[in-house]
Structure formats: C-alpha cells, structure tokens
Amino acid sequence: MTDQPFAHVDRTASEAAVRALLRGLGQNPDAPELRDTPARVAEFWAERLAGYGIDLSAELKPLPGDLAPVPVILERIPFVSTCEHHLAPFEGHATIGYLPGAGGTVGLSKLVRVVQAYAWRLQVQERMAQQIAEALQTYLRPAAWGVQLLAVHTCMGHRGVKTPDVPVRTTLLGGPWEANPPVPFRI
Known part of the structure; x- marks a missing residue:
C-alpha cells in the first residue's frame, strides 16, 4: 500500500504563511479582526491533515x-x-x-x-x-x-x-x- 508518512504541521511556519497571504491579499494581519486568524488557520490545517497520522x-x-x-x-x-x-x-x-x-x-x-x-x-x-x-x-x-x-x-x-x-x-x-x-x- 502506498501510504505517506505522517505529515507534521509546522504551526509557526503555517502562521507565517497565512500572515504573508493576508498581506498579499491587501489585508493587514495585525488588524483586530485578523490578529488571531493565522493561528486559527494553522489549527484548522492540523485538523484537516490528521489522516496522515492514522x-x-x-x-x-x-x-x-x-x-x-x-x-x-x-x-x-x-x-x-x-x-x-x-x-x-x-x-x-x-x-x-x-x-x-x-x-x-x-x-x-x-x-x-x-x-x-x-x-x-x-x-x-x-x-x-x-x-x-x-x-x-x-x-x-x-x-x-x-x-x-x-x-x-x-x-x-x-x-x-x-x-x-x-x-x-x-x-x-x-x-x-x-x-x-x-x-x-x-x-
């Protein structure tokens, strides 16, 4: 079977990438409504990719x-x-x-x-x-x-x-x- 190994989600790198994406989309990642978004998105993807660890x-x-x-x-x-x-x-x-x-x-x-x-x-x-x-x-x-x-x-x-x-x-x-x-x- 061609199973991929568990893919560890690097939350620090994920959060930095989301901050960069927000900036690239013309948004301010430090705005009050977006401040917690990078951490929430990193957590979302960690959950979304949990199948690699089963x-x-x-x-x-x-x-x-x-x-x-x-x-x-x-x-x-x-x-x-x-x-x-x-x-x-x-x-x-x-x-x-x-x-x-x-x-x-x-x-x-x-x-x-x-x-x-x-x-x-x-x-x-x-x-x-x-x-x-x-x-x-x-x-x-x-x-x-x-x-x-x-x-x-x-x-x-x-x-x-x-x-x-x-x-x-x-x-x-x-x-x-x-x-x-x-x-x-x-x-």
Missing part, C-alpha cells in the same frame, strides 16, 4: 471468533476532504463494503476510520477511492470489495466553470462484485 494496520485488525462470511456494507459515510490542486474542500458520502475472506472481519467503526484516514489528507477523489480499496485489499484480504465515493467539489463550483452542486461518482469493485455488484454499488 495507522491503518492498527485500525484494521480482525475481530476474534468465527464470524459468518456475510457481506459487510456501510452506506453514506460522510466525509470532507481537501482538493490538492486548489486547497478547496470537497465533500460527500462513501459506500464501502467487503465480503470477508482470509483477513477476517473488522468492527464497523474501523471502516469509517479508513474513509477518514484518506479524506483527512490533501487529495483527489479518484486517488482517495483507490487508497480505500487498497486498504481493504491489503488488510482484510476480502473475497470481494467495493468502494464508491459521491462528492461535490467546491473547486468546480466556486471557480473555473462555476458550476456548483454537480456530484462526482467514483466506483471501484473487486472479486465477484466486479461482475455482479451488490445493490448499494449499482449506478
């Missing part, structure tokens, strides 16, 4: 016991991510699932953590879907799996073509689900 090998450990190999599908997991091209948010819902195989079954909240781990990074939707799929394959070794992201990108709605609320769907399927996907993955 260890999926620790999160995706199989549950003990002999569990029936039935499909596990979580629908409409909300996420917010950041477009790496414009540093603008995109948000939507993920549907992810798997048919347990050699890697066993994990707790449901762990699947949500997989989505969060990749959403809380600088990202593009296509790569995020691929990374989630790779995490399922690597750690769970499922008999079948599916990932579907449906998101709206503010970089498309607020700049360029200025066309808001156009959802983008990205779907990846593997194993027998590739030819015969369960209902939640059908378009």
